[in-house]
Amino acid sequence: MCGITAYRGPTAAAGRARVALERLEYRGYDSAGIAARRADGTSLHVRTVDGVASLSGPLEARGMDATTAAIGHTRWATHGGVTEQNAHPIEDCSGRLFVVHNGIIENADVLRADLLAAGHRFATEVDSEVIVHLLEQALRPGRGLGDALAEAVRPLEGSWAIVALDTRSGALAGTAHGSPLIYADAGDGMYLASDVGAVAPMIDDFRVLEDDDVVQLDGDGLRWHRADGSSRPRGRWPVPQTALLASTGRHRDHMGNEIDEQPAVARRVIDALAPGISDGRLWRGLGLPPLDGIDHVAVLGCGTSLNAGRAIAGAFGRLGAMPTRSLIASEAGHEVWEPRTLVIAISQSGETADILRALERLPRDGGPVLALTNNASSSLARRADAVIDCLAGPEIGVAATKTFIAQVLTGVCVALSGLSTTGRVDPNLFASELRALTATPDALAAALETWRPTMTALASDFSRASGFLFLGRGGGLVYAAEGALKLKELSYRWAEHQPAGELKHGPLALVDAGTPVFVIDDGDPRLEVDIAEVTARGGRVVRIGERVLRVGGLPLHLPRRGPSWGPLETVVPLQMFARELALRLHRDVDKPRNLAKSVTVS
Template sequence: MCGITAFRGTTAAATRARTALERLEYRGYDSAGIAARRPDGTTLHERTVRGVAALAAAVGPAETDATTAAVGHTRWATHGAVTAQNAHPIEDCGGRVFVVHNGIVENAEALRTELRAAGHRFATEVDSEVIAHLIEQALRPGVDLGDALVAARDRLEGSWAVVVLDARSGEIAGTAHASPLICAETGDGVYLASDVGAVVGEVAAFRVLEDDDVVEVGGAGPRWHRHDHSTRPRGLWPVPRTALLGSTGRHDDHMGNEIDEQPAVARRVVDALSPGIADGRLWKGLGLPPLDGVDRVCVVGCGTSLHAGQAIAGVFERLAALPTRALVASEAVHDLWEPRTLVIAISQSGETADVLRALDRLPARRGPVLALTNSTSSSLARRSDAVIDCLAGPEVGVAATKTFVAQVLTGVCVALSGVCASGRADAARFDADLRALVAAPEALRAAVEEWREPSAALAAEFATASGFLFLGRGSGLVYAAEGALKLKELSYRWAEHQPAGELKHGPLALVDAGTPVFVVDNGDPRLDVDIAEVTARGGRIVRIGERVLTVGGSAVHLPRSGPSWGPLDGVVPLQMFARELALRLGRNVDKPRNLAKSVTVS
């Protein structure tokens, strides 16, 4: 979840590494740091808990930055308190080796004990420090930086993306295991980074380090070493076109602009993928087997991505009568996998550790795995049988918004294409779903416009509320879950989602006079009874997706018919309300406390 950058070149290395680090700060913002080598052999080493911007003064302007090699880091804390002392880069005893690390060293305590006994002095509480001392110990005369990194790597257990700077030679080297790291060359130097977003605009292509690869960057450019003893560089991946599509708009925060961008994202997905639905071309082009060869569908994900998977599963379930289930990736270790199961693994970054570990649990004889991700060069994409790009473009706000919409619509397009190719769907229902898909961008646009003022008014009304309920039935329940998650992430207030029919089996005890209860209306007529139960206890109902007709001075609630994946546009007011309430409470909506964008530790 931490962000790693490094650059080696002719000049301004610290500036290049810091600028790249700014693009990755959403991956971890507890602390940040940079280390760089100057031409005279002295070292710049700066760490802070005030964010990447605070490093600018130490680095100075690019025109005066003569550093030739640098490593940078932005941290999401796992081991050790959030202090400047625990921030990366971490140095060895002699100030020669500077290490940045993303992941968890599971045997850190045993290594720490061993290294202390050998005379090494530890200055931090973090597990990553053992890597610096292991490299220091291996970096004897005649041993180059890459070999020292290999020796250190072979002692580690757990997960890591590691980049190390040798301040004496000015070389940098990196290795990875179950954590992302890329290498990209420019005309005047070489980058290493934990995400291609760090180098967008700087390079046109990049290489991905596979598990246990080592890359050394010296005066002659990058040198590769792989576990099979090959020295040939990995193949090039083009920087995705959507990686250049950052959100801009009227808001000062990224999240507000990303909410506003959702209709355009929906239009991009629908325009790109819907032409391949009606003839099954999209499904067949992915190399997926016919649905006749599948007995069930299992969606695997975490948080918002899991909710997106549940919405997508609705197409297979309601249109093709296929059994589906949603698996929380972190609980896959306890699950029994069934044969002939189509697995749809969903991760915005494609590096979510719990999702990757869930795939490790798959039996040898199983069905195909389809990866749905915003990064087609990611670990998830490379380990799956088929991959589809959700086309969201970069999302900086940690709480997912536009990636959720993009995931749902991308998955829906694939599912509809598969259902069509199999001939399993009722023609009338399929046509209705296809029309709803085409109309989705406009429905999202209308929701964004219609809920600007009401969401702000609701935030003012509920500013002092201590807890919230989110209710739904059937296809609306997943959007209630997503609404509750967004509110928790952004406002730090308690929020709970429930199937509306379960209220009377316990959760109704939470409802008191004024309790905010958001109801996602998918047209199920039973919701009126559920709402009556809440109203009778004094709860304050906010009905999302209702259609109201005034007859004889009275409001008549009309049921809405929706597609198989439910009322997607209903998530917009829930996102907007969560953001408005968080802003009113003084929260940082782009960087919620304790959270990070890409969860690469399990």
């Protein structure tokens, strides 16, 4: 969601903060800004609603190269409209202090009233502005910026990652509580950022702020105040090699290149994890208890990650005959948890607020938590009992594509490895599952090759359709759900997924002459009746996943028997269709409206 960058060094601080900010654009945002201190003690402050690139001209015109400390921010609006006035960084009454903030201040209205009564002047509608005025009060003569920030956050309720700039001294200070913030020394200067990806090319390692840690960067270097009272900095994390990978290809948009990259991502995951499946080494290496000691599996996620979890649950349930359930993280607080339940918490960023809040509500005497994330140093990874990196590499497009593939395959590898240590699975069936797994990169590549022209043509045919229906049964249902979600995210047209057997219980009323209906075929013979119901009412069926032979010149549809996690390759044409339709409708496929990549508010 919102992105934070900050830099302190001998020169060009504002430019370095802007470059780092560009690497956070993938999160999605609607305004951006930078505040900096020049070497002569003067400040500059630039904000925009037109994108990070539009900051370059004003920064250069105002002496960007002469700056020695800077903070930057990309904002995804929660409190207050999308205006330049509401964009971060936000300044205090005097123009000396600036702050950037990710998260939500839940008691902002109460604090605002108190600060107004004390004589402070507010210039924005955002909850974050209370922070800079609290900091203004706390920064008394002789007090360091870090100590003042520690005092300023005491009355806050909610979540925050905050970086403050004192333009008089040139000091930076940062703190975090329920929202990510990292520190890194680049040799030629010091960085703070909400995501290591912002600074990965410039550093070798980084440190993660735990809740209520405070760091101060000034002329004396780094000062670290830990929540436990220690002044010792946290341990270093190496920059993951996948953070340096970038998707390139023939498309002008990132999403098109990331769709094309999926066979390579699948190969990376399988090459890394498959050798540890058959002997259970992958499962044991995670430090999880034996699967024979686990009675239930629950997958926890939001959006695309929840769909990936449902596919992973198929491996435990259909192959291992284990009771499973899939939980929407924002609703998990209402669940009654069985003992001896393995919770697989899935988040691409590892910072999804709904996931983190759901983990806080788990019973203490429950089972272990496995984090499946694309960020092994994230808040989710640090709070779980075990973590596995899904190895997708950076994904710039806000709507997930290659991270979905990576999540499913990573989770399936873990599931198969765990099941290999039990007597739950027939050896012949297990061998068949392994063959299907290792064939996945080729299946994805074939789907790209086979479906590309068809989906381009269908996007043209269906460009005027007001809505779409996605159907599936069994293992195909989760891919119908993901296809509908992609179409909604990218095209802004309504799209609904349904179990095909539910058509006659209500959703069939949506089908009219010409209604596009995508059917994900996992080999269930009952789909033939469902398709007939749609066709009889004039719906246009696009069937994905079946095998077709021609006998006597007539098409003969054969059942497609896929693995326990369903026909993963069917998601590829659905992604391509959503992108093609969105491009035809002149949508920004990399940055869909109203959406963010890392949703750090709940």
